[in-house]
Amino acid sequence: MAVNDDAWQETAGVSIMVQGGTEDIPFQSITEEIEFDGFEKDFESIATLSGGRLVKVTSEGDVTVTLTAYPQEAGNLDVSAATTPTGFFDMLHAEDTGEAQVISATRARTKYRIAVLWTDATITNANQAIVSPTNKCLRFVGANGYITSVKPSFSDKLLKFEVTFKLPPFDSAGAANYKWESVNGETGATVTLTALASYTTSAKW
Numbered sequence: 159m160a161v162n163d164d165a166w167q168e169t170a171g172v173s174i175m176v177q178g179g180t181e182d183i184p185f186q187s188i189t190e191e192i193e194f195d196g197f198e199k200d201f202e203s204i205a206t207l208s209g210g211r212l213v214k215v216t217s218e219g220d221v222t223v224t225l226t227a228y229p230q231e232a233g234n235l236d237v238s239a240a241t242t243p244t245g246f247f248d249m250l251h252a253e254d255t256g257e258a259q260v261i262s263a264t265r266a267r268t269k270y271r272i273a274v275l276w277t278d279a280t281i282t283n284a285n286q287a288i289v290s291p292t293n294k295c296l297r298f299v300g301a302n303g304y305i306t307s308v309k310p311s312f313s314d315k316l317l318k319f320e321v322t323f324k325l326p327p328f329d330s331a332g333a334a335n336y337k338w339e340s341v342n343g344e345t346g347a348t349v350t351l352t353a354l355a356s357y358t359t360s361a362k363w
Contacts, residue, residue, distance in 0.1 A: 166276035166296060171284035172225065174249070174323070175357045177269040177302075179238035182285040182354065188243055189227045190318075192274060194298075196221035196327075218327045221300060221336055223272055225321045232259045246321050249305040271301040271357040272323050278343070285354040294343025295351060300325045300336040301362035335362070 172189050173182035199218045203211040233248030234240040236255050248254065251264040275284035277295035288295040303325025310319050325335050341351045354363045 171273070171275040171277070171281050171286075173273045173275075173284040175271045175273075175285075176237050176249075177271070177357050177359065180356065181239050181241055182271075182273065182283050183234065183237070183240050183243050184283045185225065185227065185243045186284075188229055189225050191226040193224040194222070195224070221303075221325050221327060222306075223274070223298075223300065223323045225319075225323070227319050227321055228317070229319060232261045235259065246305065246308045246319060250308045267304055269302055270305060270323065271299065271354075271362065272303065273300075273354060274298045287353040288341055288351040290341035290343050290349045290351070291346060292343075294341055296338070296340045297351065298336065298338055299354065299363050301357060302326070302329055302335045337363070 170186060170192065172185045172192065174185060175182040196219055200216040202214050202216065204214055205211060227246070229243065229245040231244040233245040233253055234243065235253070235257075237248050237253050245259075247261045248259075249268065249270065251261050252266045252268075254260050273284035275281065275286070275288075275295060275297045277288055277293055277297075279286075279288055279293035279295065284297065300323070303323050305321065306324045307322040308319055309321075310317060327335055329335055339351055341349050355361050357363070
C-alpha cells in the first residue's frame, strides 16, 4: 500500500463479507474510488427567553460507503465463499450459483460487512492483521449493513458501477455497528491490529 509521511494515498484494501459466509471477498482489484458519508452527531440549539440556549441532540445518522467499481459479471457465483470479486447484483438481490448467472429482482435483504484498510504492509485482504512497529495502518469496519444500490453506467463507453453500502451506526441493542482502528508503526513494544473474525449473527468482527 502506498503511503508517505503526510497522507494515505493511491491504494487501499476493500473487502465485503456476507453474514454467515466463510470468505471476505477482496474488491480492491476492481474498485477505483471509495467515498464515505455519515459520521455526524449533530444538534440544534433552542433559544430561551433569558437569551440562553438549550441543546437538543440529534441521533447519529446512517453511514454509507460508495464504491466506483468495474465488475465484468452479474455476481460472484457463491457470495459466501468467493475469493475473487466478479459482480454485485447478487449482493443486491439473491445469488445464482450456476452458469449462466441469472439474477432477477427480489425482495431479499442480506446483511454484509465491509472493511476498508490503508496500510504500508503488503496485503491481499482488508481483514488481515497488521503488526506495529513493523507496519502501520488505518481501518474502517462496518457490519450489519446492506447493499442498497448497484447503478451501472456506460456513459463514457466504459462500463462502471456505483455501489452503495449502507449501515445504521448501532444495532437494535445499541451496540456499535462500525469502528475505526489503527496502529501507528512507531518504535516500541509490538502491537497487533487483530485480523477480523468471520462475520456471523453473534460476531461482527
